[in-house]
Amino acid sequence: MEITPIARIHSDFNTKFGIPRQSGLAHTTAEIIFEPGYRAAEAVRGLEGFSRIWIIWEFSENTEKAKKNWSPTVRPPRLGGNIRMGVFATRSPFRPNSLGLSCVELNSVEIRKDLGPVLTVTGADLMDGTPIYDIKPYIPSSDSFPDAQGGFTDSHPFSHLDVVFPENLLRKISEKKRVGLLEVLAEDPRPSYQKDPERIYGISFDHADIRFRVEGRTLTVLEVNVK
Secondary structure, eight states, rough: OOOOSSSEEEEEBOSSTTTSSTSSOOOOOOEEEEOOOGGOOOGGGGGGGSSSEEEEEEOOOOOOOHHTTSSSHHHHHHHTOOEEEEEGGGOOSSSSSSSEEEEEEEEOOOTTTTTOOOOOOESOOOTTEEEEEEEOOOOOOHHTTTTOOHHHHHHHHOOOOEEOOOHHHHSOOOGGHHHHHHHHHHHHHSSSSOOOOTEEEEETTTTTEEEEEETTTTEEEEEEEEO
């Protein structure tokens, strides 16, 4: 089966490092812009009545070698990166087919003269430019199962860091994007196997490079360099 992207996302995540590990963990806003062949207003008729959507997309930064040499087991970050689980028991990006699935909040559906339908969403865990292959409405009556078991994730919930972000540095970030950025940092963007308190990490977010250090359960922002 051959599939082609119907749209691409435009987000504040310019690189893989720092992207939330799941959708909905950080309230960052992004836009879904359709490819020229799919910019039909009729294609999104009725979508504005839904508050959430599913998006099916590609881990496009995976190398061809990684796609071909997939492993039946992976090391989930939630388990510290030291315990292996079956790839199909995880949401690891390293899969036989590099497809991702995210549930995001749909803020608006806007028809623009130059771009056709544009969807504004919150909570996406996709890098800027990621190709999207399908969009489906989230239907609460059939898609929500509050009593479902979460496997190993039930006993290993995400832990959050305390974020120290000096006010003079925080002011360099657009006010409307600060909450989302603070949530991204609190989720601990470091690889799960890296715990060196002296190491300085950096993420690219929106138009800024942010450098930070983590000691214990505290993340301290050291620099914000606006591009």
